[in-house]
Amino acid sequence: MENKELREQFKKALDSTIEKFQDEKKCLAGFLIGSMSHDLIWEWSDLEILLIFDESYQGSSSYHLLEHNVHVALNIRTINEFKEYLASTNVADYWFCALSKSTLLFCKDITLEEDFEDIFYYGEKDREIEMLLGFSNAVYYLNKAEKNFRVKKNSENAIYFIPQIAEGIAWLEVARNRSIPEREIIAQARKINPDIFKRIYDLLFYEEVTAELIDQILKDCYQYLKENTEEVYRPIISYLNEHGTLKDFSLKTREHGFGINYNWLYRVGIADRYIEPIKINNQKEEFYQIGYRLNK
Amino acid sequence: MENHIKINGAREHNLKNIDVEIPHGKHTVISGVSGSGKSTLAYDIIYAAGQKRLLDCLSEQVKMFSSQLKQPDINYIKGLTPVVSLKQYKPRKNPRATIGTLSELSTYLRYLYSLIGHGSCPYCNKKFPVRSLSYLIKELQKLPEMTIVELQFPVYKNKSKKYDQFFAQLRARGYKKIEIDGERKDLRDWIQIDQDPESIMVVASKIQIKEEFNRSDIKAVQKSIEEGHGFIRIVIPDLEERRKCESFFQKHGCPEHGIFVADILPSFFSFNDLNSACDECNGTGITKTAYPTMVVKDKKKSLKDGALFPDFCNKRQAFKYLRMYSLAKHYGFSFEKPFDALPDYAKDLIFYGTKKETFPLLRPDDYTKELPRYIAQLGEQVEFEGIINQINREYQESKGRELKNWEKDFYDRFMVNERCQSCHGTRLKPQRQYIHINDYSYYQLGNMELKDLKNFIEDIEIPVEKEEALLPVIDEVRSRLNSLVEIGLDYISLNRRADTLSGGEYQRVRMAGQIDSDLMGLTYIIDEPTVGLHGTDNEKVINLLEKMCAQGNTVITIEHDLDIIKRADYLIEMGPAAGVNGGQIISSGTVEEVIKNDKSVIATFLNSEDNSIDDKKFSFEKNNSIRIVCAKENNLKNIDVSIPLNSLVCLTGISGSGKSSLGIEILYKALWSKLHDPRVIPGKHKHIEGLEKIKDVYCIDQSSVGNSPRSTPATYIGIFDRIRDIFAATDDAIKYNLDHKSYYSFNSKGGCPSCKGMGYLDSHIHYLGDLQTTCPECKGNQYSEEVLEVFYKGKNIKQVLELDFAEALSFFEDNEYIHHKISYVCDLGLGYMKLGQPTNTISGGEAHRLCLAKEIGKVRGTKNMLYIMDEPTTGLHSKDIKRLIKAIRSLIRNGNSVLVIEHNTDVIKDADYIIDMGPGAGKHGGEVVVAGTLHDIIACPESKTGQYIITT
Numbered sequence A: 001m002e003n004k005e006l007r008e009q010f011k012k013a014l015d016s017t018i019e020k021f022q023d024e025k026k027c028l029a030g031f032l033i034g035s036m037s038h039d040l041i042w043e044w045s046d047l048e049i050l051l052i053f054d055e056s057y058q059g060s061s062s063y064h065l066l067e068h069n070v071h072v073a074l075n076i077r078t079i080n081e082f083k084e085y086l087a088s089t090n091v092a093d094y095w096f097c098a099l100s101k102s103t104l105l106f107c108k109d110i111t112l113e114e115d116f117e118d119i120f121y122y123g124e125k126d127r128e129i130e131m132l133l134g135f136s137n138a139v140y141y142l143n144k145a146e147k148n149f150r151v152k153k154n155s156e157n158a159i160y161f162i163p164q165i166a167e168g169i170a171w172l173e174v175a176r177n178r179s180i181p182e183r184e185i186i187a188q189a190r191k192i193n194p195d196i197f198k199r200i201y202d203l204l205f206y207e208e209v210t211a212e213l214i215d216q217i218l219k220d221c222y223q224y225l226k227e228n229t230e231e232v233y234r235p236i237i238s239y240l241n242e243h244g245t246l247k248d249f250s251l252k253t254r255e256h257g258f259g260i261n262y263n264w265l266y267r268v269g270i271a272d273r274y275i276e277p278i279k280i281n282n283q284k285e286e287f288y289q290i291g292y293r294l295n296k
Numbered sequence B: 001m002e003n004h005i006k007i008n009g010a011r012e013h014n015l016k017n018i019d020v021e022i023p024h025g026k027h028t029v030i031s032g033v034s035g036s037g038k039s040t041l042a043y044d045i046i047y048a049a050g051q052k053r054l055l056d057c058l059s060e061q062v063k064m065f066s067s068q069l070k071q072p073d074i075n076y077i078k079g080l081t082p083v084v085s086l087k088q089y090k091p092r093k094n095p096r097a098t099i100g101t102l103s104e105l106s107t108y109l110r111y112l113y114s115l116i117g118h119g120s121c122p123y124c125n126k127k128f129p130v131r132s133l134s135y136l137i138k139e140l141q142k143l144p145e146m147t148i149v150e151l152q153f154p155v156y157k158n159k160s161k162k163y164d165q166f167f168a169q170l171r172a173r174g175y176k177k178i179e180i181d182g183e184r185k186d187l188r189d190w191i192q193i194d195q196d197p198e199s200i201m202v203v204a205s206k207i208q209i210k211e212e213f214n215r216s217d218i219k220a221v222q223k224s225i226e227e228g229h230g231f232i233r234i235v236i237p238d239l240e241e242r243r244k245c246e247s248f249f250q251k252h253g254c255p256e257h258g259i260f261v262a263d264i265l266p267s268f269f270s271f272n273d274l275n276s277a278c279d280e281c282n283g284t285g286i287t288k289t290a291y292p293t294m295v296v297k298d299k300k301k302s303l304k305d306g307a308l309f310p311d312f313c314n315k316r317q318a319f320k321y322l323r324m325y326s327l328a329k330h331y332g333f334s335f336e337k338p339f340d341a342l343p344d345y346a347k348d349l350i351f352y353g354t355k356k357e358t359f360p361l362l363r364p365d366d367y368t369k370e371l372p373r374y375i376a377q378l379g380e381q382v383e384f385e386g387i388i389n390q391i392n393r394e395y396q397e398s399k400g401r402e403l404k405n406w407e408k409d410f411y412d413r414f415m416v417n418e419r420c421q422s423c424h425g426t427r428l429k430p431q432r433q434y435i436h437i438n439d440y441s442y443y444q445l446g447n448m449e450l451k452d453l454k455n456f457i458e459d460i461e462i463p464v465e466k467e468e469a470l471l472p473v474i475d476e477v478r479s480r481l482n483s484l485v486e487i488g489l490d491y492i493s494l495n496r497r498a499d500t501l502s503g504g505e506y507q508r509v510r511m512a513g514q515i516d517s518d519l520m521g522l523t524y525i526i527d528e529p530t531v532g533l534h535g536t537d538n539e540k541v542i543n544l545l546e547k548m549c550a551q552g553n554t555v556i557t558i559e560h561d562l563d564i565i566k567r568a569d570y571l572i573e574m575g576p577a578a579g580v581n582g583g584q585i586i587s588s589g590t591v592e593e594v595i596k597n598d599k600s601v602i603a604t605f606l607n608s609e610d611n612s613i614d615d616k617k618f619s620f621e622k623n624n625s626i627r628i629v630c631a632k633e634n635n636l637k638n639i640d641v642s643i644p645l646n647s648l649v650c651l652t653g654i655s656g657s658g659k660s661s662l663g664i665e666i667l668y669k670a671l672w673s674k675l676h677d678p679r680v681i682p683g684k685h686k687h688i689e690g691l692e693k694i695k696d697v698y699c700i701d702q703s704s705v706g707n708s709p710r711s712t713p714a715t716y717i718g719i720f721d722r723i724r725d726i727f728a729a730t731d732d733a734i735k736y737n738l739d740h741k742s743y744y745s746f747n748s749k750g751g752c753p754s755c756k757g758m759g760y761l762d763s764h765i766h767y768l769g770d771l772q773t774t775c776p777e778c779k780g781n782q783y784s785e786e787v788l789e790v791f792y793k794g795k796n797i798k799q800v801l802e803l804d805f806a807e808a809l810s811f812f813e814d815n816e817y818i819h820h821k822i823s824y825v826c827d828l829g830l831g832y833m834k835l836g837q838p839t840n841t842i843s844g845g846e847a848h849r850l851c852l853a854k855e856i857g858k859v860r861g862t863k864n865m866l867y868i869m870d871e872p873t874t875g876l877h878s879k880d881i882k883r884l885i886k887a888i889r890s891l892i893r894n895g896n897s898v899l900v901i902e903h904n905t906d907v908i909k910d911a912d913y914i915i916d917m918g919p920g921a922g923k924h925g926g927e928v929v930v931a932g933t934l935h936d937i938i939a940c941p942e943s944k945t946g947q948y949i950i951t952t
């Protein structure tokens, strides 16, 4: 349980800090972020505040103050920096997550408030792309785990990859639910889909890990992914349905891990592979690149 | 300064140790028959000395080069001023050079547009002023406080880009919302576009009005304007608040659509500026696209035997070959029948593919070559995107990186130039068409003929407050326009590509530029400034030359035109004949003095009042003619023109009247397209009756010889190969083991390794351009030492190349083939030319005749050819013209037809049939004023040509 006195002391520290900035004309907005905004605090917590100043701000971008014996971590951005950040950020960003759980302390600029609110809109396109990215990550680690377990007979490495598969799946579940991913993402995803994590993750901690168990977990992972393929790959499958191949397909994703795994469609038998000649750089020889189309 | 340029003891080339004086501040004409030494005097003495002087005055580093520069062979030259040469040559192919950029008028007009252009709403055409950013911000601050303003800007998508990509890029630039035809969409959702929308707006940011904007507000406005290329949309979402701001919208922008324009800089209109050039074509106005008939090598052959170029299907590349075979099998058309005979759907499949359908890979029984392991194997399904699609796609993908030569060749072979789909040839990003002066966009202005442009400029109203900034600009524009118009280029437009000008037009543009530069104290050497000009326009050139003199310059022209010669201040006549028989000054002085000089050759022509007109019999036979129907190219006014065959037809008319449009753009290109290259698209016309009567067409113009320094007249007329064979077979060659003909080519094994057979080295000095210095290794001999040890009839290969054609005629007496070819060159008065003279140093007129000699050398037996000649008398002395006409007549006697585009009265008088175009230039021309025999022309009072012939 949280220490009530501690919370009060933190509250005092917060109020007195804010008081000093709120009347400053150049200080446009303040956010409370970190544990105090959304979680329990303990003696080693610090009090994190994000302040937005106008363009004339000259000081440093962070300060560490002691206020009522509480460690106050101040982060300061100018309004342009902050707006640029708001324009470019996405769910994979640490600050994005932090801001989503923050508390707006004060704001003197109505347009800033609107911009801020707007970043949490989770569009359908973004949702589907995040699902694909989480899925593709899970596939990547599943391949690694399977190779270690089935070919190299290296169980230790296979086990090492399993939580990473689970993380990819968790990302998918959270995105499907239009939630902003948190740091403890498996816990967050478990609330949405408890069953799958029971089968592929919890067993590692609560059961004796035998070869049979690993085999079972990997099969379950595969099964889960297979069952979700049609839903997660909807944009790609519908494009294939309409255009036949992916030749002119482009789905710009944020820079992330391993991109979208198209080969999975081939592995689960939804798509077939064929080749098309391409030129690479300006080499004179022709190369052949893999193309996909739906299995009829 | 001395009053004269004094040259003492000039001995370069054929000059016979002559002394010359040329008066300063005057116009001097150097005249004489071809090969008499005019160019040597002008270029190899005066120009070369001027260059060397100039370099000597410069730094030590440059001096090093100047000591290696060829010193003209003279005793001394005194009183020389800096020399500028205005030669005639076809401008290099370069889509970025236009009359506008060349004359610098573009620069000034861009400035003008940025100063007084006004914006118009892209959606309703409403006009409003262009504001500066700071002014717009001041006005925004005056709106009611607390008003929330949303900033948007319009964006435009390239034709070749996909919407998905386009939206993803906007998103990557940090934008989240757009409005498509007024409907708001979020870039984080899927956006489906079924039909190109009229407007796409990016929602950039919001600001709240306050008395004094902070930096972040200003930055927001500025960024939107930048991203919108000057265009911004201001939206006030709250209706009540919007109503209070009505006057702001009324005053500065479009109240209906909220569009405003600010901060338009001159570079905004420059297609050479990366930010302004159309993304699709990078500012060239043209894009390439593959053309089906071009990939077909031989339509009489089957797919199997090479109907297509091997790039697309050949037996050695198993996969492509099998895929094509399988395509034919799967879709049921023949792999073995001639391509010609294939049904349309088959051709469509070959060119445009299976549209994502797949088919199994099969193997014909008689084909055994294995497929590489890593590609599709027999029985597997494959897809075929079609040859044309593939070329186009690869070309698109290759954009943005440097192409290798073989790639350029590949694309040139199979693609044609097309007007860019995105900018419609304006070369600029779309926003540019919404800035106007008096209802004309910058691009539209560039399409105006210069004389109309002149009026347009005069009509511009200048606001008083902008006078100071504007007047100097307008003055520059005026004076540049005047020079171009005065020199007879009033019919061209600024957007006209420089590389579509003739050599003469191009020279005149540069002359006008010199006048505008206001430089004085220079010596100009100008090569035949009247070329391509109708006699009636000669006056304009004379005026310009006089103006250059009046500015304090010395002008030296090389001219044959009697009009110009008569008006010269001073005349130098070289002669008496060509080559070794020339190189002397046979007369000099004022025109009156020369006329009295009985040694002068030109005197008789200057004196001649000979206006006798032969009464030639010529009757027009309908079934021995062709007829162009409904010619509409460029300025042609939908005219029908008949051209008799087996005769000498002369196409006359002032510059810009439409001669080239008719003769070259339509007639020549229609024939060429039909007979050789379907990619060539002839100028607009309905059809040509009787085209089948012509077996082949040959166009002789100044560019046909090519201007490579590595080619020579000997290679050009096709005798060099034989000469090398002769050398390879000599005893010397066998003795030294140099018995292959490649040793006798300086471009090949035989070349000096240090200069690669050029004989000189190119160095580049900043500010001075390219300099040539003699190769220290071979001392200019071009060949490696050992090759020069091989002799034939006492001469080595270099010495043979040094022979002139007249000498070569006797040297190769016993070789019938070579002798025959050379004799035609001599017949056309080119006996003085050296076999090995680099073709890039040959004058336009010489090139013309060389080309003609080559053709006549070939004619034996060929009949029904049509020769089209563009100004063949360029560079010809009146005496040489007689020879030319003789050569042309021999072509006609052999059963061919000749169409010449010509101004020269001697040729016109000799023609069987004359088609006189006009009456004016540009849009005032484009009609046939009169067609018929010389008598008909003279009898026609409307014909400028006819009247000119009478008065001379």
Ligand SMILES: Nc1ncnc2c1ncn2[C@@H]1O[C@H](COP(=O)(O)OP(=O)(O)O)[C@@H](O)[C@H]1O
Pocket (backbone or CB within 6 Å): B491, B492, B493, B496, B497, B500, B634, B635, B653, B654, B655, B656, B657, B658, B659, B660, B661, B662, B917, B921, B922, B923
């Ligand atoms: N490539 C071209 N692009 C645009 N306009 C052209 C082009 N060639 C000719 N014109 C225009 O067509 C008209 C006729 O020109 P042209 O046929 O060259 O006449 P001529 O041969 O009698 O000098 C002129 O107005 C000229 O500016």
Ligand SMILES: [Mg+2]
Pocket (backbone or CB within 6 Å): B502, B656, B659, B660
């Ligand atoms: Mg012309």
Ligand SMILES: [Zn+2]
Pocket (backbone or CB within 6 Å): B121, B122, B123, B124, B125, B126, B254, B255, B256, B257, B258, B259
């Ligand atoms: Zn409008």
Ligand SMILES: [Zn+2]
Pocket (backbone or CB within 6 Å): B278, B279, B280, B281, B282, B283, B284, B285, B286, B420, B421, B422, B423, B424, B425, B427, B428
């Ligand atoms: Zn373009």
Ligand SMILES: [Zn+2]
Pocket (backbone or CB within 6 Å): B752, B753, B754, B755, B756, B757, B758, B759, B760, B775, B776, B777, B778, B779, B780, B781, B782
């Ligand atoms: Zn050399």
